Amino acid sequence: MKANILVLFIGILTIFGCDNDDVLRDIDGQYVGTFQRGENSSNVELTLNDSNFTGESEIVKFPAICHGNYEISNRTIKFENQCPWTAEFDWSLILSETWDFNFANDTLTLTNSIGDVYTLTKRR
Template sequence: MRSISKLLTCLACFVCAGCSKETSNQNRYLEGSYSGKFIVNYKNQDQTFTGDVTVRFKADSFFCTANKNRFPAGGSGTYKIVGDQIIFKDKNIWTADFDWALILNYDYTYSFDGKDLNLSKAPYQNNSYIYKLTKD
């Protein structure tokens, strides 16, 4: 019985290691620095704001620059790619006096052609959050 338990534990470790390696390989696909524009459209207010932005990817970490007006607010932490989504996990502590969707955090649909990277947050409270980036 103990041998079977050991075998199952080893098998589970092997499967997890394979998953981790696959995610790591996908993340290397994006490694580098990207510059471009951040665009937020507040549909209820009929207002659009833009800001210059740089996003850097290294291994499973990301760093996003911020602007004084918080368009975007920035962010840094870890990320993983799942299908056509990049899931960002910001590690910072934030004040409560602005729209937290301006932080590069949670799920974004992405497209990447080897040079241009576009990130789009699913409509959140009817607003859109888009990063249009080009690899430096």
């Protein structure tokens, strides 16, 4: 009985202990999809690779992606955009700060606190 409980406990630790590493490994790749703010949307491309990102949008600065790095913690991803930006547009459109994310079946969904949504499909 004690052996079964020990095996179960080790199994649970293994499953939950590797979750973040699995997500980090699985999330790397090239994505295509859309960015949506309210009723406005744009086609986007985003590449995630070893905690670095690059990307672009069909509409200039909607959203403003460029390049930088990111860090995953639990179910959030924090982007640090490293590009210089000019002042003639809404800086809340820059891919930066913390986003909630869901990654399943090669679909990555990013949602921020003001309701912006990226819906992205991983290229194979």
